[in-house]
Each structure stands twice: as C-alpha cells, then as structure tokens.
Amino acid sequence: MVQRIRVSREQLSEFLTDPRAIKQFEQLFTTVDATSTASEDTVITAALASTTANLALDTALRAANDDLAAPLLDTADLVRRYGPETVPGDKDFTGSSTSTTPAVDNNTTRIATTAFVLGQASGSLPVVNGVATIGTSYRYSRQDHIHPTDGTLVPSTRTISTTAPLTGGGDLSADRTFVMAAATDAVPGYLTAADHTSFAAKAETAITTAVASDTLTAGQWINFHNVAGVKNARPADMTDATKPAQGFVLAGFASAATATVYLAGVNTVIPVGAYAAADVGKPVFLSTAGGTTLTPPATTGNLLQQVGWVDAVGATVTVNFINSPGIVRA
Secondary structure, eight states: HHHHHHHHHHHTTOOSSSHHHHHHHHHHHHHHHHHOOEEEHHHHHHHHHHHHHHHHHHHHHHHHHHHOOOOOOOOHHHHHHGGGGGGSSSSOOOSOOOOOOOTTTTSSSSSOOOHHHHHOOOOOOOOOSSSSSOOOOOOOOOOTOOOOOOOOSOOOEEOOOOOOOEEEEEEEOOOEEEEBBOOOOOOOOBOOOHHHHHHHHHSOOOOHHHHHHBOTTTTTTEEEEEEEEEEEEEEOOOOOOTTTOOOOOOOOOOTTEEEEEEEEEEEEEEEEEEEEEEGGOEEEEOOGGGEEEEEEEOSOOOOEEEEEEEESSSSEEEEOOOOOEEEOOO
C-alpha cells in the first residue's frame, strides 16, 4: 500500500507541488483505497479531484483572512477593487444609473428618480380664485395647464364708449382714462368752482328793473305787467289771478320810479306782523297788496300761490322765495 502511494506521488509530483496538497492527497488516497474496490487509477483520480477542490477553497479563505488582516484601504484602493459608488462623499454618476423610485409625495432625502419627478405633477384641475393661501401640496402645475374662466370677472373684450362731454374709453384689457373738459359758452362740460360761485351769486342776486306803476313798499311781492310796451311793476294780489307774485323788492319805490326787483333769493324785509319763531319752516302764501300770509286762501277765484317758506323770524321775517305759478281756487 505504501509503495502504491509513493509511486502515485512520484507520478503526480508535477501537479502536487504544494506541501499542503501532498499531505492532503495522502490522507484522501489512504481513506479511499481502504474502502474501495476500484482500480488504483480510479482511486488516484478521485483523491486528486478532492485535493484540488479543497486546495482552492483553502486558498480563498486564506485570501479573505489576508484582506481582513490588511490595513484599511484608501480611496484609490476602494475605487480599484469595488468601483466609485463605494467611496463616501459626492458622486459623479456616469452612464444610465438607476435607483428605486420613492412613493408619491415622499419628503425625505431619498434619491428622486425621473419617474418620481414626473409622478409629482398634479392631476387636479386648477382653481379659479378664493382666499389667498400658501398651500401644503407637494404637487406642481404642468406647463400647459389652463385655469377655468371666472364668470364673475368682466371679459376684457367688453368696451366702454363715451359721448360728449366725455372722451376716452376702450376695451378693458388695460387701464382707461375718461376726460371731461370745462364747460364754455359753446362746449358742454363740467362746472369749475368759479362757475359755481358765479351761478350762486347770480341766483341770489337775479334782478331786473321795471317802472313802478304803483307805490311799492319794501318786502312786497311784485307782479310785472305791460304798459304801452314798457315793463311795469305792481304789487301782486291773491284776489286777482292776473297778478301772481313774480319777484320782490327790498326797498320802497314811488310810482313811476324805476324799481329794482329780485327774481330769486331771499326776501329779508317782510314786516314781522303776527309771525313768531315757531313759524320757521312753515310755507307762506301770497296775500293781498303784495303781502304774505301763513293761511292758504280758500275763497273761490282767489289765487293759491306759495311764495316760499319762513327761514327766520326776528326784527323782520325772512322768506326763501319760490317762484311758482299758483292755482285759482274753484
């Protein structure tokens, strides 16, 4: 048996140069030969195959042990042995690198793949309007999204047209300015402050002159009539429907004198008579001989004409004049 092993070792020495392999082969050959009835070549072949496999495993384990016992690898070693992805810090990925896709709305430090980015596009219709808010959604709007038309807004296609004295206008796609010029004798427009003052003064001091056909007393209501083509002034009278009040005098005038008659404004020199402070605000009516009364005339044929209302009662009575035509009592 020993001789057979020696012969086999000599025949296989070129293959079993490692002392570990020679020792292992001897052990395997002895075990197999003691229990096998196969030929010597078959036993040698089986022992050799097992020895080669075991030797390869042993070599790998020793290499692993060497790596564990070796000092820590530097960056260059890591890149050379295991690739750039194993190096800590920033990475420059090349080619078509892939990763797992996080769930929709994931808000962590995981890598966002292109599938995740596209998945974050909102699938809801845009809102029209409402109370301003920052919002909490992780979704973004698509480039070609369209907001619905807000029916509460005025379309920009609507236009505003103007006529004199206004100018300007146009559609509502931009701010528009409307212009009105100041009024003149020939062109309508707005009244200036000076115009207002002038008109107010004219309204308060609207006067005319007429020949007094009778003696006129301050505070009387006056009626105009024509005498041979000349305007004359006489006291108005409620008992004569042809003598309505058309103005008043603030001074007395003798007959045939040129009287100044006020056509509007305030008659401030009416005799106080039976008037009292409690009469302020009450309407007053034309009486006889250009006088004033608080009692509306009720007699048939009399002229019922309100000439104003009591503004104040003091040494005289002040009445704001109302030039109304009056009616004849039936």
